[in-house]
Amino acid sequence: MAELVAVTSYPTRLEAEIAKGFLEVNGTTAEIEADDAGGVHQFPAYSFGAQLKVSKKDLEKAKKILQSTS
Numbered sequence: 001m002a003e004l005v006a007v008t009s010y011p012t013r014l015e016a017e018i019a020k021g022f023l024e025v026n027g028t029t030a031e032i033e034a035d036d037a038g039g040v041h042q043f044p045a046y047s048f049g050a051q052l053k054v055s056k057k058d059l060e061k062a063k064k065i066l067q068s069t070s
Contacts, residue, residue, distance in 0.1 A: 002055035009051045016050035
């Protein structure tokens with residue numbers, strides 16, 4: 001399995017899921033790492049956010065894709 005690295009982080013899982021979907025539509029597989037109990041704890045007080053991760057080889061491509069949405 002490829003080493004995963006963080007592209008960026010979001011305050012909520014929902015925001016990370018939207019970005020993940022955008023990456024995947026553009027051909028880049030992504031994973032979300034979060035401490036929100038799978039979305040059960042949706043409030044920032046219970047979470048340190050969600051990291052969006054991709055394989056190391058796709059890092060630059062993912063950054064460009066996400067920057068194009070800004």
